[in-house]
Amino acid sequence: MATVVIFGAxxxxxxxxxxxxxxGHRVRLVGTHLDEEIxxxxxxxxxxxxxxxxxxxxxxxxxxxxxAEALQGADFLVSGVNxxxxxxxxxxLASALTEALPIIAITKGLDSTADGDIVALTxxxxxxxxSAGGPHCDVSGVGGPCIAGxxxxxxxxxxxxxxxxxxxxxxxxxxxxxxxxxxWTTADLLGLExxxxxxxxxxLPVAIASGFLEREHxxxxxxxxxxxxxAAVFGQGVSEIRYLLQVCGQPVxxxxxxxxxxxxxxxxxxxxxxxxxxxxxxxxxxxxALQEMQGITIESLSIIAAMAAALPRLADRGAIDRARLPLxxxxxxxVDSGRAEPFPLDRFFPDLC
Amino acid sequence: MATVVIFGAxxxxxxxxxxxxxxGHRVRLVGTHLDEEIxxxxxxxxxxxxxxxxxxxxxxxxxxxxxAEALQGADFLVSGVNxxxxxxxxxxLASALTEALPIIAITKGLDSTADGDIVALTxxxxxxxxSAGGPHCDVSGVGGPCIAGxxxxxxxxxxxxxxxxxxxxxxxxxxxxxxxxxxWTTADLLGLExxxxxxxxxxLPVAIASGFLEREHxxxxxxxxxxxxxAAVFGQGVSEIRYLLQVCGQPVxxxxxxxxxxxxxxxxxxxxxxxxxxxxxxxxxxxxALQEMQGITIESLSIIAAMAAALPRLADRGAIDRARLPLxxxxxxxVDSGRAEPFPLDRFFPDLC
Numbered sequence: 170m171a172t173v174v175i176f177g178a179x180x181x182x183x184x185x186x187x188x189x190x191x192x193g194h195r196v197r198l199v200g201t202h203l204d205e206e207i208x209x210x211x212x213x214x215x216x217x218x219x220x221x222x223x224x225x226x227x228x229x230x231x232x233x234x235x236x237a238e239a240l241q242g243a244d245f246l247v248s249g250v251n252x253x254x255x256x257x258x259x260x261x262l263a264s265a266l267t268e269a270l271p272i273i274a275i276t277k278g279l280d281s282t283a284d285g286d287i288v289a290l291t292x293x294x295x296x297x298x299x300s301a302g303g304p305h306c307d308v309s310g311v312g313g314p315c316i317a318g319x320x321x322x323x324x325x326x327x328x329x330x331x332x333x334x335x336x337x338x339x340x341x342x343x344x345x346x347x348x349x350x351x352x353w354t355t356a357d358l359l360g361l362e363x364x365x366x367x368x369x370x371x372x373l374p375v376a377i378a379s380g381f382l383e384r385e386h387x388x389x390x391x392x393x394x395x396x397x398x399x400a401a402v403f404g405q406g407v408s409e410i411r412y413l414l415q416v417c418g419q420p421v422x423x424x425x426x427x428x429x430x431x432x433x434x435x436x437x438x439x440x441x442x443x444x445x446x447x448x449x450x451x452x453x454x455x456x457x458a459l460q461e462m463q464g465i466t467i468e469s470l471s472i473i474a475a476m477a478a479a480l481p482r483l484a485d486r487g488a489i490d491r492a493r494l495p496l497x498x499x500x501x502x503x504v505d506s507g508r509a510e511p512f513p514l515d516r517f518f519p520d521l522c
Numbered sequence: 523m524a525t526v527v528i529f530g531a532x533x534x535x536x537x538x539x540x541x542x543x544x545x546g547h548r549v550r551l552v553g554t555h556l557d558e559e560i561x562x563x564x565x566x567x568x569x570x571x572x573x574x575x576x577x578x579x580x581x582x583x584x585x586x587x588x589x590a591e592a593l594q595g596a597d598f599l600v601s602g603v604n605x606x607x608x609x610x611x612x613x614x615l616a617s618a619l620t621e622a623l624p625i626i627a628i629t630k631g632l633d634s635t636a637d638g639d640i641v642a643l644t645x646x647x648x649x650x651x652x653s654a655g656g657p658h659c660d661v662s663g664v665g666g667p668c669i670a671g672x673x674x675x676x677x678x679x680x681x682x683x684x685x686x687x688x689x690x691x692x693x694x695x696x697x698x699x700x701x702x703x704x705x706w707t708t709a710d711l712l713g714l715e716x717x718x719x720x721x722x723x724x725x726l727p728v729a730i731a732s733g734f735l736e737r738e739h740x741x742x743x744x745x746x747x748x749x750x751x752x753a754a755v756f757g758q759g760v761s762e763i764r765y766l767l768q769v770c771g772q773p774v775x776x777x778x779x780x781x782x783x784x785x786x787x788x789x790x791x792x793x794x795x796x797x798x799x800x801x802x803x804x805x806x807x808x809x810x811a812l813q814e815m816q817g818i819t820i821e822s823l824s825i826i827a828a829m830a831a832a833l834p835r836l837a838d839r840g841a842i843d844r845a846r847l848p849l850x851x852x853x854x855x856x857v858d859s860g861r862a863e864p865f866p867l868d869r870f871f872p873d874l875c
Contacts, residue, residue: 221744314753322746324738327754327867329874351754351867353874385677391574393675396791400667401680401704404784407760411778422873425764425778431757434787438749514680514704520775521682521706 170194171244171344176236176258178204178211180220180317181275182249187321188350190227197239198224199231201250201258208232220321237265245271245341248308252278252290252471259294263303273309273330273341277365277468279475285482287417287475289362307333309341310358312365312428314435320350327351329428331361353427360419364410364428370472371406372436374500376443377509378402380450398512399437405496405517406433412493412520416483442469455507470504477501493519523547524597524697529589529611531557531564533573533670534628535602540674541703543580550592551577552584554603554611561585573674590618598624598694601661605631605643605824612647616656626662626683626694630718630821632828638835640770640828642715660686662694663711665718665781667788673703680704682781684714706780713772717763717781723825724759725789727853729796730862731755733803751865752790758849758870759786765846765873769836795822808860823857830854846872 171194175182178200186196200208210218211230217223231239240246250258255276262272278290291308299305313328320326330345330352332338338354346352355361382388382395410433411424423429436442445467448458459467476497483489491498495516503509524547528535531553539549553561563571564583570576584592593599603611608629631643644661652658666681673679683698683705685691691707699705708714735741735748763786764777776782789795798820801811812820829850836842844851848869856862 314750314757316747316749318744319746319748319750322742322744324746324748324750325754325865325867326750327757327870351870353871355874389675391671391675393672393677394669395672395677396669396788397667397672397677397679400784400788400791401678401780403787404667404680404780404782407783408775408779411775421778422761422764425774425783426761426873427754427757427871428874429757430760430778430783431753434756434790435749435753437787438753512678514678517680517704518706518780520779521708521781 172197172242173245173247173344174199174239174243175247175249176262177201177249177254178207178217178230179249179251182247183217183220183224184317184321185247185275185345186224186228187323188345188347190225191347192344194227194344196228197231197243198228199236199239200233201254202233205232220318222321236261240265240270243270245273248272248274248276248294250276251466252276252468253466255290255294256297259297259303260301263298263301266303266306269304269306271309271337271341272306273311275311277312277362277369279362279366279472281475281479281482285479285486285488287359287363287413287479289359290366291358291362307337309338310362310365312361312432314427314432316435323349325349325351327353327427329353329355329361331355331358333358357420357423359417360414360423361428363414363417363419364423365432366472367410367413368406368429368433368436369442369469370476370500371410371433371496372442373446373469373473374402374496374512375399375406375437376446377450377503378512379443380447380509383451401514401517402496402512403433403437408518408520409494409496416489441465441467449503449509455504473500473504477504492516525550525595526598526600526697527552527592527596528600528602529615530554530602530607531560531570532602532604535600536570536573536577537670537674538600538628538698539577539581540676541698541700543578544700545697547580547697549581550584550596551581552589552592553586554607555586558585573671575674589614593618593623596623598626601625601627601629601647603629604819605629605821606819608643608647609650612650612656613654616651616654619656619659622657622659624662624690624694625659626664628664630665630715630722632715632719632825634828634832634835638832638839638841640712640716640766640832642712643719644711644715660690662691663715663718665714665785667780667785669788676702678702678704680706680780682706682708682714684708684711686711710773710776712770713767713776714781716767716770716772717776718785719825720763720766721759721782721786721789722795722822723829723853724763724786724849725795726799726822726826727755727849727865728752728759728790729799730803730856731865732796733800733862736804754867754870755849755865756786756790761871761873762847762849769842794818794820802856802862808857826853826857830857845869
């Protein structure tokens, strides 16, 4: 049985403790400095307050000051920090890790190089670890539709693990697979991260479309909603994920499968991205919407920012045709202006023409 | 300005009267024998009871006995009957039509030949018209996410028209396009119909997954739902639509765009298919669920039946690999046994392996 450190005690990282302990592994849950209340609660009464559940018996909680102790004898690490915390986490691990440890990150994110090349946040993680003086560790990723509370509730969930090699992804998967946690594996790490990150970004305009209903004073006298527009945006979103996979030389079938359409679907079912987008659609400015979200992290914004940096560079060297990305262009303009304008629908679906 | 006959006064057919009359066309709305109450209401007070709206001024209502009169001088016909009514509609038109008339059918459906070849219901429509002694009429189709009540409410809606030629699809589109009804065109009629029909079939298992929540006694103490499973089924559904498009030599990008993922998304937002599937998922038998639906047509069942007839023949001649269609196979078995069993999740996503 393995000893697993989960670094970051947010809901998604912590939820992976359920299949891990169900498989008999020991889990050390290490909070960051932002998780002090959570760790205190787990230490005193075994209860995770944001996951709203008692944690399984095999889980031991550690404060961030106890990271080095938690890492002793660990077989691998699950990184549970969000995209804004990746650099901090890598730097912190760099000083705590005495030798290489396999890492699997639940963070979904993208970054771009000076040339505009799109890189997975797992790559940024690896590079930051090394540049901060730490050992070289392979960082694997997770994609697919998985709401943390459902995984922790042992609901049927299907996900994809991606590692630099298929064998490594299978090695990780072997620790996590249960009767309710179904895992596919791939070596197309960048493709998986593109799908996983972009579905977050593309959820925002679906939410904006939904929010437009409020601007139209809600359902009309015959109860007409805004589902047709939401669905058109969803279709264009899947189509742009497919195009970006193609441009990056990754498997386009991810778009029409679990990591693309499947994950996108569940993200549109609710969550902070949807709440934020609906506020924008209803007519609030970006600043007002962020204020109403009371400082909750909106991960889609960091992904949109990464794409805003990458697109002009990719277009300049002829690597992409921006006419194939009208929704992403509109989304970048929305974040830029701070206001949700009507969608450029007549530029959608160039793939159908 | 054109004179347009809408044949079948259900919600979807009738909703097309809104963009048509907004463009100044005259609309003759002809009910079938099932639409007598609707037509009486439109004739006496201009109100469509199931669409729950007054119809625009340019619409005149006709009973089915007045079909021949309505057809006089018509420029084209919108067929608004559902998939179960297509043969009846074609036979009825065969005796009423004195010359060929362009037809565009809002019906989504598939059939199969003795060889197992999948054919669009628009083809069945054309053939039935001729075999019943009528003129040869090209029958075009419509796909994409479009809830009738939203189109009638002039909400932004994006759809695809398919005709034997792109020019013909554009000719139709020119009559319907408005500031709120956005239309793409294609000559890949079979591909569009495959996407449009199969998304109906594949909505059923998403609904079944949702219904499983009830079998598990609803959300648990931490409010875990069944969204992860629904999303996995959705992802597999899109993937199987893609595979069937490929097998039929149609554009696979339809799956990851408006006609596939987009239309599938809106169908999962509600409607009779979802209500029926949730009943099955909650543990009711097919017979009980049908009874609770009180005779409302479940179009997905006719599509599943068509695929159940086609698949063994296609497999026998090596045209398909049934391992690529685990969800469709499960769906056929579900209809066959009359009971929703757990999904064969570990056979899902062969495209990821």
